[in-house]
Amino acid sequence: MSDTPSPRAARSRERLLRAATDLLVESGPRGVTVDAVAEASGVAKSTLYRQWSSRDDMLIDVVRCNIPALTQPNLTDGFESALRWYVNDGAATLADPEWSRIIPAMMSLQVTMPAVAACIEIDRTSKTATLRTIVDLGIEEGILPADIDVEMASRILFGPLVYSSLLGDQDQLDKLAVEVVDRFLAPYAV
Amino acid sequence: MSDTPSPRAARSRERLLRAATDLLVESGPRGVTVDAVAEASGVAKSTLYRQWSSRDDMLIDVVRCNIPALTQPNLTDGFESALRWYVNDGAATLADPEWSRIIPAMMSLQVTMPAVAACIEIDRTSKTATLRTIVDLGIEEGILPADIDVEMASRILFGPLVYSSLLGDQDQLDKLAVEVVDRFLAPYAV
DNA sequence: TATCATCGCTACGAAACCGTTTCGTTGCGA
């Protein structure tokens, strides 16, 4: 059932993924050619085709492996603490220059490659579910109204961060994160 | 000094730009090949090369010609009216399925093609200046504090809209626009 | 209607790219 991932194969795979990611960041999807990845990684094309059946398969894997996983928020310190923690974590992720340079490529690939869109969809579903647990805590604490729209909250909280990152301003994301949460919570303050 | 744009040349140019835009929307930057544009437009490759010196030149022009111009807001009806009008206009633009599918391609091209980045930069500077005039009116009316950060306001107002558009939810952008402005104005309400 | 710049069509060469295969080598686990 579980195929043993030979240590050698795993190492080659890592190198290929690393090189492909770099090429994607530097040159966009167009730069991620089989030959370029092979040369940049120091791994032969034949080995690349032992890992993936096609260039597109590889590209999908590159995207999949580069979607960052946010850490699960600690709910024991209460709603506001958890929310601030989660949004700050998102801002920190977006502030990573490498990740922020991959986003545009992913957004572009999403349109033409359904598999990439699926990866992003899965990730977003998971992140929305996490936000859902935080919001539920807020409702439980009587801070948020019970009928609050989690999707809209997600847009209002993370939209400015993603937008700012896309525009190339990663420097003040942490400040923006604080501002965004402040404004989000303001209407519900006692 | 101004070279007369022959009617035939202008017509060919329009057809080429139209076809290239369609290809960009449907297949991403990778689909915008010289041959594909020529075939889809019914215009010969040689004519394409009479318009632009290279495929990249053409692609840059496609981007440039597809950046939408927001209508100038009417300032005579007061700050809040102008702001709502401007944000709603932005939401309407983002809701256009064609435009929303071009955005990812532009974000991607921006990384690898400095000329595309320059186009986007110019557009954003102009739009920020417009928002600046609206914000100034708000300050004049005593609604906004004088030290408000226009860049941050722009992120808070348009971030959720762009983010939502990128995620493929164009249906409720108008509703989101209202929510965003409501929340933006709430802290300054009397 | 005559003229001529412009056009569409077609073909072409060079280069890049993709996917596959072969063959000899290397390194890991039994």
Add this chain to the structure above:
DNA sequence: TCGCAACGAAACGGTTTCGTAGCGATGATA
């Protein structure tokens, strides 16, 4: 230490792409 699995290097054929060139047709303009 032995054997198998993974590896690198290289070559191959077919396709795509870019950019150029020649040539006959066409349409704007006088």
